[in-house]
Amino acid sequence: MIRSWLYVPGDRPDRMDKALAGPADAVVLDLEDAVGAAAKDEARRNVLDVLASGRTAYVRVNDPATPAGKADLKALAASPGALAGVRVPKSEDPGELRRVAYLLGVPVYPLIESALGVENALALATAHPLVGGISLGEADLLADLRAGRQALAWPRSRIVVAARAAGLPSPAQSVWTAVRDLDGLRADTEAGREAGFFGRSVIHPAQIPVVHQACAPDPEETAWARELLERFTGAAGEAAWIDPSGKFVDKAVVERARWLLSLAETVDRDNAKEGQAP
Secondary structure, three states, rough: OOEEEEEEEEOOOHHHHHHOOOOEEEEEOOOOOOOOOOHHHHHHHHHHHHHOOOOOOOEEEEOOOOOHHHHHHHHHOOOOEEEEEEEOOOOOOOOHHHHHHHOOOOOOEOOOOOOHHHHHHHHHHHHOOOOOOOOEEEHHHHHHHHHHHHHHHHHHHHHHHHHOOOOOOOOOOOOOOOOOOHHHHHHHHHHHOOOOOOOOOOOOOOHHHHHHHHHOOOOHHHHHHHHHHHHHHHHOOOOOOOEEEEEOHHHHHHHHHHHHHHHHHHHHHHHOOOOOOO
């Protein structure tokens, strides 16, 4: 389960090296928004060098419909190195997404950043078996909608439903742009988890531990899930029952408990790798 997707500009080799040695679950070498037009070729060469060195990373390519995007795809297809997957911005057309998947043969992650993309969310999520997940690019989406943040409520729900309907992981949240507002980041990430998201894109290393903590299930949730599953194991074939607190328990509740325990185990394992206390 990927909790943090750290974007790093492809024209900054020093930052890429630090990011790949850091605590992010996934590093996204960025060829799109973080790189100016004049630096696209240099950034592409830097990213290819990193992948050729055997260091695993994701890449956000430019819009495949643009000359820069076409050059990105051609270069990655010729020298994929340790490419883990690509984030595909401005995704609207399932056919175009299929072409990217066929060309590269690695997981593709469409970024939905327009009204048309939101309308096509399920078609994008099911466009090809290599679609690994979908997510929103909220700043671009709001610009397309000509609206304020209150307009994001429905697109967010749409993305969550489309991802799960396609059998994909819960979508990652979009970037929190107020880099110094870590309290706001934590609260927003926790709210996002309640709304069906898991993890998020980040643009600064300081955001990573906050996101990781916000993704961890509450100890009370974990204790509840463990107790419920112990009761389920001894339920002797009961399809449903009333738990000690008086709440009705059925298959759907059991499945949520299993997911919570799986998440807790993943978080504990990742924390151990990072040298943190569980």
